[in-house]
Amino acid sequence: MRIVMAEDSTLLREGLVQILTKFGHHVVAAVDNAPSLLAAVREHHPDLALVDVRLPPGFKDEGLRAAIALRREHPGLGVLVLSQYLNADYADELLGTSSSGVGYLLKDRVGDIPEFLASARRVADGETVIDTEIVRRLLSRRRGQSSVKNLTPRETEVLSLMAEGRSNASIATTLSVSQAAVSKHIGNIFDKLGLQAGDSDHRRVMAVLAYLRQ
Structure with missing residues (x-):
């Protein structure tokens, strides 16, 4: 590099x-x-x-x-x-x-x-x-937003880890759940943030950006 x-x-x-x-x-x-x-x-x-x-x-x-x-x-x-x-x-x-x-x-x-x-x-x-500390700061000051309120506590955890750049496997390990469960949570996050079906990697990044910046 x-x-x-x-x-x-x-x-x-x-x-x-x-x-x-x-x-x-x-x-x-x-x-x-x-x-x-x-x-x-x-x-x-x-x-x-x-x-x-x-x-x-x-x-x-x-x-x-x-x-x-x-x-x-x-x-x-x-x-x-x-x-x-x-x-x-x-x-x-x-x-x-x-x-x-x-x-x-x-x-x-x-x-x-x-x-x-x-x-x-x-x-x-x-x-x-x-950085995880930056993610926490960004998330905490946006918890009052309406779309944020639609997320469950577990979905919020998953999105926070997504914001750190974690893979589905890493998120599953961190939360002690299956990768299938993580995929389901991410799908719910996409739906609640109004992100339409398309390229999964792009939606993943857009979900984080929409959540941090809305």
């Missing part, structure tokens, strides 16, 4: 380069600001952009703005945003750019190297990966 990275902390940036390289990935550029990130993606055409939310000079949301710009300019590029802070609005805005190939993780998750690498691969492969 070819990766371009934007992280202003030299220590974290170099650490991530070493980790990714050790596990067979190629970091084609590692920069510390948003303009250099945009230029590096245009030059190297990577599979994944790994982006810190806050970058120089303002250390506000320059990285997020760059990530959104990259999604619009390079629709097939996987973009994984890392943040030190729990901000559901950032994740909400990033999700609004596309229904696939995006991720938002807290930097604390980098310490779990296998999980971090798996998340990076999934985003590069076109999946949506959102």
Whole structure:
């Protein structure tokens, strides 16, 4: 996997380069600001952009703005945003750019190297990966919506795990139920959110986006 990275902390940036390289990935550029990130993606055409939310000079949301710009300019590029802070609005805005190939993780998750690498691969492969804490924040502030009220507690659990990018098998294991039961719950979620029959992967992502953003 070819990766371009934007992280202003030299220590974290170099650490991530070493980790990714050790596990067979190629970091084609590692920069510390948003303009250099945009230029590096245009030059190297990577599979994944790994982006810190806050970058120089303002250390506000320059990285997020760059990530959104990259999604619009390079629709097939996987973009994984890392943040030190729990901000559901950032994740909400990033999700609004596309229904696939995006991720938002807290930097604390980098310490779990296998999980971090798996998340990076999934985003590069076109999946949506959102930190569990962000999912909980997004879900909790939308529980008053009418369509949310139509979901049973179990369906809410299933949709929360779907939002984390879990497969049906993973959801079944987590909830100690059969995959058939998970499929039935997902079908009910689609119906209650008004998602018509079609491509199952697309409906899966749209169910999560509709639930988080309605």
